Amino acid sequence: MTDHIVHVLPELEGPPTAPTVMSPRPVGKPRARFARLVPNTVMIVCGLFFVLPLLTLARFSLQNVPTILLGSSTLFKKWSLSGLTKAFSAPGFWPALKLSLQLAGGTVLLTLGLLLPTAIWVHMRLPRARALIEFLTVLPYMIPAIALVAGIFVIKPHARWFLNSDFSLIPFYVVLALPFTYRSLDAGLRAIDLRTLVDASRSLGAGWLATLRTVIMPNMRTAIISASFLTGAVVIGEFTIANTLLKETLPRFQATYVGREPQAGYGLNLLALLLTIGLFVALSVLTKKRDRKGASFAVQMKRATTMALETTP
Amino acid sequence: MTTLDFISVRKTFGTNVALEALDLDVREGELITLLGPSGCGKTTALRIAAGFEFADSGAVLVAGSDITRTPAHKRNMGMVFQSYSLFPNLTVAKNVEFGLRTRGVPSNQRLHRVAEMLDLVQLTPFADRYPHQISGGQAQRVALARALAVQPRVLLLDEPLSALDAKVRTTLRDEIRRIQTEVGITTLFVTHDQEEALAISDRICVMSQGRVEQLGSPTEVYRNPTTAFVARFVGSMNEFDAEVTGPSEVTVAGQRIGAPGVASAAVGSRVSMLVRPEDLSLAEDGLPGTVTSVTFQGATTLVGVRLDVLDRLVSADVGQGAADKLQVGDRVAIGINGSNAVCEPVKAGRSVAVDEPVA
Numbered sequence: 001m002t003d004h005i006v007h008v009l010p011e012l013e014g015p016p017t018a019p020t021v022m023s024p025r026p027v028g029k030p031r032a033r034f035a036r037l038v039p040n041t042v043m044i045v046c047g048l049f050f051v052l053p054l055l056t057l058a059r060f061s062l063q064n065v066p067t068i069l070l071g072s073s074t075l076f077k078k079w080s081l082s083g084l085t086k087a088f089s090a091p092g093f094w095p096a097l098k099l100s101l102q103l104a105g106g107t108v109l110l111t112l113g114l115l116l117p118t119a120i121w122v123h124m125r126l127p128r129a130r131a132l133i134e135f136l137t138v139l140p141y142m143i144p145a146i147a148l149v150a151g152i153f154v155i156k157p158h159a160r161w162f163l164n165s166d167f168s169l170i171p172f173y174v175v176l177a178l179p180f181t182y183r184s185l186d187a188g189l190r191a192i193d194l195r196t197l198v199d200a201s202r203s204l205g206a207g208w209l210a211t212l213r214t215v216i217m218p219n220m221r222t223a224i225i226s227a228s229f230l231t232g233a234v235v236i237g238e239f240t241i242a243n244t245l246l247k248e249t250l251p252r253f254q255a256t257y258v259g260r261e262p263q264a265g266y267g268l269n270l271l272a273l274l275l276t277i278g279l280f281v282a283l284s285v286l287t288k289k290r291d292r293k294g295a296s297f298a299v300q301m302k303r304a305t306t307m308a309l310e311t312t313p
Numbered sequence: 314m315t316t317l318d319f320i321s322v323r324k325t326f327g328t329n330v331a332l333e334a335l336d337l338d339v340r341e342g343e344l345i346t347l348l349g350p351s352g353c354g355k356t357t358a359l360r361i362a363a364g365f366e367f368a369d370s371g372a373v374l375v376a377g378s379d380i381t382r383t384p385a386h387k388r389n390m391g392m393v394f395q396s397y398s399l400f401p402n403l404t405v406a407k408n409v410e411f412g413l414r415t416r417g418v419p420s421n422q423r424l425h426r427v428a429e430m431l432d433l434v435q436l437t438p439f440a441d442r443y444p445h446q447i448s449g450g451q452a453q454r455v456a457l458a459r460a461l462a463v464q465p466r467v468l469l470l471d472e473p474l475s476a477l478d479a480k481v482r483t484t485l486r487d488e489i490r491r492i493q494t495e496v497g498i499t500t501l502f503v504t505h506d507q508e509e510a511l512a513i514s515d516r517i518c519v520m521s522q523g524r525v526e527q528l529g530s531p532t533e534v535y536r537n538p539t540t541a542f543v544a545r546f547v548g549s550m551n552e553f554d555a556e557v558t559g560p561s562e563v564t565v566a567g568q569r570i571g572a573p574g575v576a577s578a579a580v581g582s583r584v585s586m587l588v589r590p591e592d593l594s595l596a597e598d599g600l601p602g603t604v605t606s607v608t609f610q611g612a613t614t615l616v617g618v619r620l621d622v623l624d625r626l627v628s629a630d631v632g633q634g635a636a637d638k639l640q641v642g643d644r645v646a647i648g649i650n651g652s653n654a655v656c657e658p659v660k661a662g663r664s665v666a667v668d669e670p671v672a
Contacts, residue, residue: 193396199365200398202385204412204463218402297406297440304424
């Protein structure tokens with residue numbers, strides 16, 4: 001398969017040309033062609049590794065053909081979105097989606113609200129504590145979610161009032177998202193000369209909040225957007241804790257729905273996966289630096305002068 | 314009247330004393346340079362004036378009012394930093410406008426003030442550029458315009474030229490002085506570059522280990538350094554091992570030299586005599602030596618000579634005529650004019666046999 005695809009790669013030799021001293025199109029050296037061949041092959045193999053399961057998932061969930069008949073002869077037969085529409089109309093789907101999105105929003109806000117000032121404080125005042133904080137924030141990587149769940153059982157009798165609320169998941173999700181969020185914010189802070197920018201802003205009369213809003217956050221846009229999307233992705237896909245606390249989030253709905261309606265359930269999974277991929281594509285597009293210029297200074301000056309002339313009696 | 318006063322300002326970081334007890338008065342419209350090696354406390358003093366650090370004891374006054382505990386954003390100080398401090402997300406014009414915005418100045422006035430400031434630093438055509446689209450020198454000029462836009466009471470400059478290349482540094486240095494004089498703003502300038510300090514200042518405050526070594530005009534500091542540290546730090550110095558042989562006289566390698574600076578030392582004691590290159594000359598009856606280098610410097614030529622008797626390398630600033638025919642390896646004799654020399658008693662166990670002239 002790989003060989004076949006490699007042959008499809010564009011040939012370097014051009015069409016036959018009139019005999020000239022120098023060929024108009026450079027002919028690649030065999031060594032250079034080989035050097036390109038290896039990474040191309042690896043990329044194609046990896047691509048297939050990711051895409052093939054998705055394609056089979058798509059066939060299973062979106063083709064109205066019995067599984068036993070799914071073969072090359074039925075490749076283009078009976079594709080339909082009816083499985084998905086069925087899932088959308090299943091009882092509990094929309095409330096689960098709504099709850100998951102609310103939890104994602106809440107988690108993003110709480111995470112940023114806690115971690116952004118912490119990261120700034122560590123960079124400005126406690127640079128020596130940076131390693132410790134980094135270690136603490138990767139702990140959720142090392143400690144499995146099930147350990148958190150065990151912790152929940154310990155506090156359950158004392159905090160029933162809290163755990164009864166759907167939004168009690170937010171603090172747990174903040175912990176789960178810590179490694180992604182903190183690293184992203186930390187990288188953003190390292191990329192700017194934070195101390196000088198803060199000092200400059202304060203010497204120009206801006207207080208801490210104004211400095212955060214007008215100087216730090218705009219210059220960390222990429223980091224903040226990345227942190228938010230990563231946190232959102234963690235929340236949208238989390239199952240263990242939601243299941244323990246019996247909250248009807250989207251992953252929990254999916255888990256039970258797949259048992260009832262395998263075809264539509266997997267269709268929903270595929271959709272969720274594509275949405276996540278879409279989210280990351282959107283992330284990379286959104287974080288590309290845009291030149292958002294307003295009116296040029298000369299134009300603003302002209303406007304101001306005209307206004308001044310108009311208002312002068 | 315805007316003056317800046319430090320009264321017995323002390324600051325420590327852990328066990329490290331950054332400022333012992335700084336007393337300094339910057340007069341209205343004056344530019345004072347804090348000059349010293351790294352770790353001498355000059356930047357700490359500036360940051361205390363800016364409000365980024367707070368003094369352990371003592372007071373900082375602006376125009377007579379105590380601002381020792383006032384937070385940075387309420388001090389109305391303009392500051393230019395060593396590293397480029399422009400806000401990367403804002404254009405040049407918006408950067409200059411920033412301080413006016415935080416003060417709630419109406420937009421019409423803001424724009425006019427920005428135009429005025431950009432004109433002052435001659436960067437009007439760059440108003441819509443982003444910081445990454447201008448050069449380092451231009452960035453520092455924008456930073457200066459931004460600091461001055463808010464009409465601060467005092468201007469604080471924290472080594473604003475050190476990140477720039479030599480040519481831009483000289484041009485910008487002169488421009489800062491021009492603008493400072495034009496605006497007439499009280500200014501505290503921090504640098505470790507003595508050439509910069511000599512060129513730009515009304516007065517220089519030479520600092521070492523958290524203490525003021527000397528405060529005086531550039532000429533005073535250069536011509537009459539009061540301590541050996543100042544003599545060594547400001548300008549170049551040649552160092553001679555000498556013996557005090559009279560009330561104002563020393564002997565270097567058998568040569569008697571008049572040196573008023575030795576007055577306080579006891580006859581018979583040994584001193585280290587510091588002499589500027591321009592106080593060394595080619596003389597018939599001087600100390601013999603061999604020329605090791607000839608460096609053309611425009612109006613004068615710096616001649617490196619290894620003295621026979623002391624086996625020491627000295628440098629002499631020699632006028633054009635005398636230096637014209639000199640070549641490496643020539644035999645010469647060096648005369649010492651001790652009238653401006655600084656003499657430092659040699660401490661027991663300390664050798665002054667330094668082989669290189671002190672830069």
